[in-house]
Every structure is written in C-alpha cells, then in structure tokens.
Amino acid sequence: MAFDISEKLVIGVASSALFDLSASHQIYLDSGAEQYRSYQEQHLDVILERGVAFPFIRRFLNINKYFPRQSPVEVVLFSRNSPETGLRVMRSIAHYGLDISRAAFMTGASPYPYLPAFNTALFLSANEGDVRSAIAAGHAAGLVLPSKIDDDDSDPELRVAFDFDGVIADDESETVFKQEGLDQFHAHETLHIARPHQPGPLAAMFQRLALMQRLEERMQRKDPAYRKLLRIAIITARSAPSHERVVTTLKNWGVSANETFFLGGMDKARVLSVFKPHIFFDDQLSHLRTAPDGTIPMVHVPFGIANRAAPA
Numbered sequence: 001m002a003f004d005i006s007e008k009l010v011i012g013v014a015s016s017a018l019f020d021l022s023a024s025h026q027i028y029l030d031s032g033a034e035q036y037r038s039y040q041e042q043h044l045d046v047i048l049e050r051g052v053a054f055p056f057i058r059r060f061l062n063i064n065k066y067f068p069r070q071s072p073v074e075v076v077l078f079s080r081n082s083p084e085t086g087l088r089v090m091r092s093i094a095h096y097g098l099d100i101s102r103a104a105f106m107t108g109a110s111p112y113p114y115l116p117a118f119n120t121a122l123f124l125s126a127n128e129g130d131v132r133s134a135i136a137a138g139h140a141a142g143l144v145l146p147s148k149i150d151d152d153d154s155d156p157e158l159r160v161a162f163d164f165d166g167v168i169a170d171d172e173s174e175t176v177f178k179q180e181g182l183d184q185f186h187a188h189e190t191l192h193i194a195r196p197h198q199p200g201p202l203a204a205m206f207q208r209l210a211l212m213q214r215l216e217e218r219m220q221r222k223d224p225a226y227r228k229l230l231r232i233a234i235i236t237a238r239s240a241p242s243h244e245r246v247v248t249t250l251k252n253w254g255v256s257a258n259e260t261f262f263l264g265g266m267d268k269a270r271v272l273s274v275f276k277p278h279i280f281f282d283d284q285l286s287h288l289r290t291a292p293d294g295t296i297p298m299v300h301v302p303f304g305i306a307n308r309a310a311p312a
Contacts, residue, residue, distance in 0.1 A: 005119045008074040009208045012115055013057055014125035015079045015089045017144040019048035021126075033108075040085045048092040052144045052297045053124050055151040056279040059158035059229075061099050066229055067215055076118045077103040078111035080127070115139045122205045124299065132302050140201045142281055142299035145288060150295035158229055159277045160209060162257075163301075164236040164246055166283030168206050169197035171304030173242070174283075178305050189242035196252035197245065201303045202281055203253075206232070210255035232257045233275050237287070239264030272296050283307060 015021060028036040057075055064071045077093070079086050083105045093100050104114050112134035115123055123134050123141040134141035165174040177185040213230055220226045234257045238246060243262045250256050261271050268287050272280060279297045282288050284306045288298040 005074060007072075008119065009072055009205075009212070010074045010076060010119045010121055011057070011060060012076050012078045012111070012118060012120040012123040013053055014111070014123075014127060014130065015077060015081065015086070016126035017051055017053040017124040018057060018077070019051040019054070019089065019092055020149075021048065021051070037082075037085050040081075040088050044088050044091065046088070047095045048088065050096075050149050050151060052126070052147050052149065053279070054096075054149065056158070056160070056297060058096070058098060058151070059156065059278060062156060062158070063212065063229060064099065066219070070215070072212060072215070074102070075100050076120065078114070078123065078125070079103065079105050080108055080111070080130075081105055082107040112137060112139060112141070115141075121208060122202065128302075131300075135201060135301070135303050140205055142202075142301050145298045145300060147297055148295045156227075156229060157231060159231045159233070159275060161233040161235050161272065161275060161277035161280040162202065162206055163280075163282040163284075163287065164234055164238065165200075166304040166306055167200050167202050167281050167301050168234065169200045169203070169246075169249060171200070171283075171306065172197065173245070175305045186242050189245045193241075193244050194248060195245075196249040201301055207253055207255050210257070213258075231259070233259040233261065233271075233277065235261045235268050235271055235275075235280070236263065237265050237268070238262050269296075 024036065024039060027039050060073055061075055063073045077089065077100055079089060081089065086105045090103065104111055110130045110133055112123065112130055115134060121140060123139060124144055125131050126144045128143050131141045131143040162168050165171060173185060173189060176188045209230065209232055216228045216230060220228065236246065239262050259275065263271065277296065279299055281299045281301050283301045283303050285300055288300055
C-alpha cells in the first residue's frame, strides 16, 4: 500500500535552513558548481553544523515519539543540490538522528512547484528567491533569517510564536492600517468585529498545530503526569479595541493559542525574550528584531501589503 502523506502535517525544509551551509555556499559563489561539487565530495563525512531551523525541526519531529500510533507529523527535505552533492546533508541528518527519509533534490532548480505534491503545510528556506516564489504561487513559506543557534537538548518543549495579520490572518486589516492610519484601522476592526478574517498564508499550519494540542489534552486526561510538548503564542502589535476581532477569528476557526499578546506597538523582542520560541513568524522585517542575545530564530513571511514594493 502506498504511503498516505495527505493526513500528515508536513513541513518542507531546505538544507540551507536545517544546516549551516555558509562555507559551502561561499565556495559555490566564489568558484562555481564544479568546485562546490568537489568540496562536498571531499567533506562527505564532515557533519554539518546545526542551522537556524534545526531546533524547531528536531522538536517538531519529536511529536511522533509522543504519538507513535498517529505519527501525525512529517518533514521532507527540499534541496537545490543534486543527489550526489546532497549525500553530505543526508549523512548529517542521520548523524543527528532526525527522522527525515523523504527528499527532493532539484539539481539547481527551485523546489517550490513540488510543495503540493508532498502535502506541504509550510516551506522553510534561507533562499529568499525560493520563498518569495512559493508565496507568489500561493504556498505557505518562510525565509529563515540568520541567528545564533541555541538548542538545549534537555528541553523537549516546542515553542512556536506567530504574528497575526499577514501571517495567520490575511492582510485585509493591515492594508487599512498602511493606507489609512491607526484610527481608521481601529474603526474598521470595530465595524467588522463579528466577521472572522480570511486565512493568511500560515493559517493551516497554525490550525493544525492548535488541533494537535487536543491530542496532548487527551493524553494528559489519561495520564496526569504527562508533560505537554507544544506551546503556541500569538504576538501581535494590535491593542484594544482591535483585539476583539482576533478572538472572533480564532473562535470561528475552533482554535486558540496558549498565550496571546496584544502589544499595541511595543517591541516584540521584549515578549520573545521571555517566551523563547524555537521559531517566530512575522510578515514585517521591522518586527523581526532578535532578543538581546540574538538567539531567537526569526522567519520572515513575505506576504501581503507589507511586502509589496511601493509604487514609483
């Protein structure tokens, strides 16, 4: 019987997000494809250092260990490498014990057209062109930004943080704010307080993670000693009265977050440095400021009005 990936929550990850490929990439830029291929062959057994998305992916895969019967999640490697030059990546995956067995090697091409074939709910990459192409094609994708790696092996909890507008929800309200200002934004949200937002690019990912928490709740009812694995936060620049439409939307979708912050324009890093997510998604680069030690993994979602070029 063929493997049915349609029931899985699937994350596609590029090798550039999972591992630190900066040295390899520099050789490719400086010396071309042949020297890059030679370098990878010579370093085949040199394990790659962990990349920005590694702590998130490792914990995400651990969900299957807690729920072996359902095995609800899957990670697929998407790589611009050829299968030959990708051997080092696969050996590094095996070294770290990551349960990743499915891969697409594109030999220089962008992998985004194949995201639907793997039922991918999210694609993470450090290649900005690939991410923007995926978003433009209607797929959920995020650009992993450089940061330090802080991966505490003794901490099994998976903490995921999302911005709201342009990430979980569409950019309808963000458009009002950008074009008409804060007062009209609040007036618009008050007028439409009972109307849920349309889904944004990461809505399906957020909803599936939130529903996965119900598995944990059932597990905890059976076993009070069970320690929950997953914590989800929404960290938004909204404040009262526009906060109510966020609540309306989540209630309509039948999901919620563990923690929700309405910051009213405060620097999000103040909350992020306490919550310490293993990944944070925001559509605006201006919000993607790291905590003081630079160890918060930030992902830019280049969607909506905040990411459209201003007219000339």
